[in-house]
Amino acid sequence: MKDKHIRSLERIVGGPSSILYKKEDLLPYDCDGFTLHKHLPKAVVFPKNTEEVSKLAKYCSDNKLPFLARGAGTGLSGGAIPLNGEVIISLTKMKKLLSIDFENRYAVVEPGFVNLKLTNLISDKGYYYAPDPSSQYCCTIGGNVAENAGGAHCLKYGVTTNHILGLEVVLPNGEIIEIGNNGIPDSLGYDLIGLLTGSEGTLGIVTKIIVRISKDPEAKQTVLAYFDSVADGSRAVADIISAGIIPVALEMMDKIAIEAVEAAAFPVGHPKDIEALLLIEVDGISAGIDEQINQILEVCKKRNVREVRAAQDEEERNKWWANRKTGFGAVGAISPDYLVQDGVIPPSKLPEVLSRINKISEQYGLRIANIFHAGDGNLHPLVLFDTRNPGEAEKALEAGSACLKVCADVGGTITGEHGVGIEKIQEMRFVFNEREIKAQTDIRDVFNPSNLLNAGKLFPE
Amino acid sequence: MKDKHIRSLERIVGGPSSILYKKEDLLPYDCDGFTLHKHLPKAVVFPKNTEEVSKLAKYCSDNKLPFLARGAGTGLSGGAIPLNGEVIISLTKMKKLLSIDFENRYAVVEPGFVNLKLTNLISDKGYYYAPDPSSQYCCTIGGNVAENAGGAHCLKYGVTTNHILGLEVVLPNGEIIEIGNNGIPDSLGYDLIGLLTGSEGTLGIVTKIIVRISKDPEAKQTVLAYFDSVADGSRAVADIISAGIIPVALEMMDKIAIEAVEAAAFPVGHPKDIEALLLIEVDGISAGIDEQINQILEVCKKRNVREVRAAQDEEERNKWWANRKTGFGAVGAISPDYLVQDGVIPPSKLPEVLSRINKISEQYGLRIANIFHAGDGNLHPLVLFDTRNPGEAEKALEAGSACLKVCADVGGTITGEHGVGIEKIQEMRFVFNEREIKAQTDIRDVFNPSNLLNAGKLFPE
Numbered sequence: 001m002k003d004k005h006i007r008s009l010e011r012i013v014g015g016p017s018s019i020l021y022k023k024e025d026l027l028p029y030d031c032d033g034f035t036l037h038k039h040l041p042k043a044v045v046f047p048k049n050t051e052e053v054s055k056l057a058k059y060c061s062d063n064k065l066p067f068l069a070r071g072a073g074t075g076l077s078g079g080a081i082p083l084n085g086e087v088i089i090s091l092t093k094m095k096k097l098l099s100i101d102f103e104n105r106y107a108v109v110e111p112g113f114v115n116l117k118l119t120n121l122i123s124d125k126g127y128y129y130a131p132d133p134s135s136q137y138c139c140t141i142g143g144n145v146a147e148n149a150g151g152a153h154c155l156k157y158g159v160t161t162n163h164i165l166g167l168e169v170v171l172p173n174g175e176i177i178e179i180g181n182n183g184i185p186d187s188l189g190y191d192l193i194g195l196l197t198g199s200e201g202t203l204g205i206v207t208k209i210i211v212r213i214s215k216d217p218e219a220k221q222t223v224l225a226y227f228d229s230v231a232d233g234s235r236a237v238a239d240i241i242s243a244g245i246i247p248v249a250l251e252m253m254d255k256i257a258i259e260a261v262e263a264a265a266f267p268v269g270h271p272k273d274i275e276a277l278l279l280i281e282v283d284g285i286s287a288g289i290d291e292q293i294n295q296i297l298e299v300c301k302k303r304n305v306r307e308v309r310a311a312q313d314e315e316e317r318n319k320w321w322a323n324r325k326t327g328f329g330a331v332g333a334i335s336p337d338y339l340v341q342d343g344v345i346p347p348s349k350l351p352e353v354l355s356r357i358n359k360i361s362e363q364y365g366l367r368i369a370n371i372f373h374a375g376d377g378n379l380h381p382l383v384l385f386d387t388r389n390p391g392e393a394e395k396a397l398e399a400g401s402a403c404l405k406v407c408a409d410v411g412g413t414i415t416g417e418h419g420v421g422i423e424k425i426q427e428m429r430f431v432f433n434e435r436e437i438k439a440q441t442d443i444r445d446v447f448n449p450s451n452l453l454n455a456g457k458l459f460p461e
Numbered sequence: 462m463k464d465k466h467i468r469s470l471e472r473i474v475g476g477p478s479s480i481l482y483k484k485e486d487l488l489p490y491d492c493d494g495f496t497l498h499k500h501l502p503k504a505v506v507f508p509k510n511t512e513e514v515s516k517l518a519k520y521c522s523d524n525k526l527p528f529l530a531r532g533a534g535t536g537l538s539g540g541a542i543p544l545n546g547e548v549i550i551s552l553t554k555m556k557k558l559l560s561i562d563f564e565n566r567y568a569v570v571e572p573g574f575v576n577l578k579l580t581n582l583i584s585d586k587g588y589y590y591a592p593d594p595s596s597q598y599c600c601t602i603g604g605n606v607a608e609n610a611g612g613a614h615c616l617k618y619g620v621t622t623n624h625i626l627g628l629e630v631v632l633p634n635g636e637i638i639e640i641g642n643n644g645i646p647d648s649l650g651y652d653l654i655g656l657l658t659g660s661e662g663t664l665g666i667v668t669k670i671i672v673r674i675s676k677d678p679e680a681k682q683t684v685l686a687y688f689d690s691v692a693d694g695s696r697a698v699a700d701i702i703s704a705g706i707i708p709v710a711l712e713m714m715d716k717i718a719i720e721a722v723e724a725a726a727f728p729v730g731h732p733k734d735i736e737a738l739l740l741i742e743v744d745g746i747s748a749g750i751d752e753q754i755n756q757i758l759e760v761c762k763k764r765n766v767r768e769v770r771a772a773q774d775e776e777e778r779n780k781w782w783a784n785r786k787t788g789f790g791a792v793g794a795i796s797p798d799y800l801v802q803d804g805v806i807p808p809s810k811l812p813e814v815l816s817r818i819n820k821i822s823e824q825y826g827l828r829i830a831n832i833f834h835a836g837d838g839n840l841h842p843l844v845l846f847d848t849r850n851p852g853e854a855e856k857a858l859e860a861g862s863a864c865l866k867v868c869a870d871v872g873g874t875i876t877g878e879h880g881v882g883i884e885k886i887q888e889m890r891f892v893f894n895e896r897e898i899k900a901q902t903d904i905r906d907v908f909n910p911s912n913l914l915n916a917g918k919l920f921p922e
Contacts, residue, residue: 101807101809102703103699103703103807103808103809104807104808104809105702126705148648148652159648161648161652161655162623171900175896177896177897177900178897179897183807183872184805184806184807184837184838184872184873184874185805185837187609187620187622187659187805187874187876187877187878188874188875188876188881188889188892188893189881189889189893189898189901189919189920190656190659190660190664190901190904190905191609191622191652191655191656191658191659192900192901194622194652194655194656195651195652195655195656195904197652198648198651198652199651203651215703215704215705216705217705218705238564241566242563242564242676244587244676244677244678244679284745284746284749285745285749285752285753286749286752287748287749287751287752288745288746288747288748288749288750288752289749290748291746291747291748291749292746344645344646344648345645346562346565346644346645347564347565348562348564348565376645376646377645411644411645412645413645413648413649414649415648415649416648417648420649420650428649428650431649432649432650435636435638436638436639436640437650439632439638439653439907439908440650440651440653442907443651443656443904443907444651445907446900446903446904446906446907447900458650459650
């Protein structure tokens with residue numbers, strides 16, 4: 001019902017077309033890409049500009065209303081779930097491209113601007129925006145900043161934080177601060193851009209983003225390699241990296257993942273009996289591409305590859321990537337439910353960790369598919385389950401947590417690009433002790449002292 | 462004299478050989494590479510391990526003694542100057558290489574470990590440590606972390622913050638925290654590595670550093686280009702970047718800088734009548750190098766280059782770089798004193814800014830040399846002066862500040878790699894308003910609430 005807060009919020013955003021508050025309208029906002037916890041928000045408001053965001057934040061703070069910001073809702077760790085019946089500030093109406101400076105290589109966007117749209121808009125001029133999460137066709141750059149999103153092609157050029165040059169941020173009390181300058185790397189004072197990027201919506205609401213745009217490489221080429229053993233595939237990954245080649249992307253899929261992508265929208269005919277597949281992309285000056293490709297072919301042959309070859313043409317290259325990018329979603333084609341995990345390990349531990357994940361799968365009696373960024377050790381174990389079987393969702397959560405424990409045990413960490421959210425909040429203790437967590441919550445208190453903004457996320461309390 | 466604090470500090474570091482407190486012994490510590498302000502410390506202590514650093518910090522905090530950490534003292538903005546008669550915690554005895562993991566590409570060092578020593582130790586295995594400040598033969602990696610040091614070869618691979626994978630930090634109250642894991646990029650929780658790196662010794666004392674080591678490129682080549690006009694040289698820089706070439710280094714020197722490096726230790730015979738010189742290094746797969754070099758030669762020719770060529774051999778390449786790296790010091794060969802500034806501008810503004818710096822030079826009647834990282838817009842105007850002429854040091858400071866104002870005015874910032882320290886503390890207001898400065902000092906208060914650690918640096922108060 002339209003209580004006094006709803007009426008006040010409605011006034012701030014300029015009328016009833018920019019607010020949802022009826023239960024049936026709120027249902028789509030009860031979770032994000034992490035669907036195991038659902039909570040209804042108090043309301044969803046759609047501001048049109050920074051000023052409205054600032055007023056909304058101030059109103060919520062002054063009236064002790066919990067609130068949080070939401071982009072496209074594709075986050076995988078529950079960062080946008082209204083755990084405490086939050087007022088959701090949806091940034092989907094703030095989706096303008098504000099300016100592009102090709103000469104100095106940056107673009108200024110509003111937070112609701114969709115990731116892939118930027119590359120599409122500038123590709124005819126020979127530029128692209130590098131971070132490419134699998135959800136890039138619909139996820140927003142604001143959400144990418146909140147989660148410090150990665151992507152298949154982030155091995156060589158880095159994840160979101162490496163491509164953000166400036167931010168406009170609304171603090172929980174409504175104050176607006178600007179960080180970073182007009183599109184130049186900024187190393188002045190403390191690195192607040194780095195601090196905000198990946199802070200999972202707990203420090204402020206980003207209302208303007210200056211991103212670096214990159215020049216298309218002169219050439220790129222992709223290699224596809226099939227292995228009869230996961231260990232050989234893993235060793236080939238390590239060999240490529242130690243050969244000093246830095247691919248743009250170095251992706252691996254295991255047998256179950258291959259079964260899934262072949263059952264989904266873009267099958268390419270991968271053999272059903274291989275144990276591991278590598279997809280390796282290199283870029284650069286044309287003259288150097290062939291040499292890199294030859295080195296990669298040699299490495300794979302030394303590791304007993306069954307079949308390895310470069311794409312014949314752009315069409316084949318695109319087909320391979322479309323197949324890979326169906327990724328997690330494809331798992332839905334072979335299992336009613338799945339849980340995607342996101343751990344990072346030192347690359348040399350890959351064979352050991354994959355074998356330990358295999359044991360976890362046996363122990364819990366649940367299939368685990370692996371489809372991941374092998375080059376930087378960023379694993380994505382996908383635990384397959386069926387919620388209709390009583391207790392199986394809980395078992396899946398436990399199995400996922402056990403996978404993260406393995407990552408932490410070998411000196412790795414519990415998230416590479418999906419964030420902690422509510423999903424991995426307990427697993428934070430695999431990596432941080434109380435003192436280290438307190439150092440972080442103390443920082444949160446500076447920006448978000450009453451913890452009304454996105455409470456209950458990121459840190460166990 | 463040996464008061465009770467000196468006696469207590471002496472006990473913590475294990476005896477009189479690890480502490481200085483007599484005036485004559487303290488004199489070398491009254492400033493760092495920024496020599497215009499001098500202050501005597503209360504004492505200088507030389508801890509041998511993290512535990513001693515922790516005890517020293519706790520002792521100073523408990524007894525309200527101002528303190529600060531110091532590496533090799535090569536900093537250029539005064540970050541290690543004991544403004545408040547600090548106890549200086551010198552980290553020069555903590556200079557061990559603790560471990561190297563070639564397979565996972567990282568090394569663990571103590572803060573007093575000298576930058577260049579790392580590359581020297583691992584080069585026979587084909588690896589190097591990328592950040593290369595001009596002082597790398599003597600500056601410490603701990604100091605590099607404090608200042609987020611850059612270097613001539615940081616254009617392609619990034620500055621210090623891009624190569625730090627983990628830190629052990631002693632907080633001002635003596636607590637020890639670990640940030641980051643065993644050599645993997647860590648995106649868990651807030652980016653404390655990014656926050657600490659470049660915090661100019663105001664948040665904590667780094668006692669262990671995990672750095673990324675990089676594989677040597679298969680090949681590298683350097684081009685030297687002479688221009689009859691600064692504008693043509695600047696435009697060539699912009700053209701190289703827009704051609705999509707990312708050189709490892711793209712350095713520029715103007716006429717006065719060339720005069721200086723030719724008068725210093727490693728002259729190479731640059732013509733005396735050219736207005737600008739570019740030194741451009743590319744690296745990568747051998748097969749791609751020639752193509753990059755040809756593109757660079759073409760660009761330079763289009764911009765009316767007088768002479769341009771690639772190095773004939775490794776020896777010539779090394780000579781060019783030795784000449785460039787004498788850099789700032791070389792200016793001492795042509796002027797009794799000089800002040801180096803450090804601003805950043807959007808690359809497209811280079812011609813405009815250089816011409817405005819020229820006007821500042823005329824206005825103040827002081828010569829200004831420019832020797833800088835043109836590729837990322839990181840300028841280093843060097844204001845030449847003679848302290849023996851009354852008032853000239855003050856004029857030099859004003860001229861330096863005016864150069865920074867120009868950088869800020871065109872949308873740039875006031876430091877690229879030297880830090881703010883005490884030198885540029887007033888100039889912070891060219892870029893930040895009060896609210897933005899407060900957001901940063903609030904963060905400092907989390908780590909350093911009583912502001913006993915390195916007070917009076919970085920932020921105007």
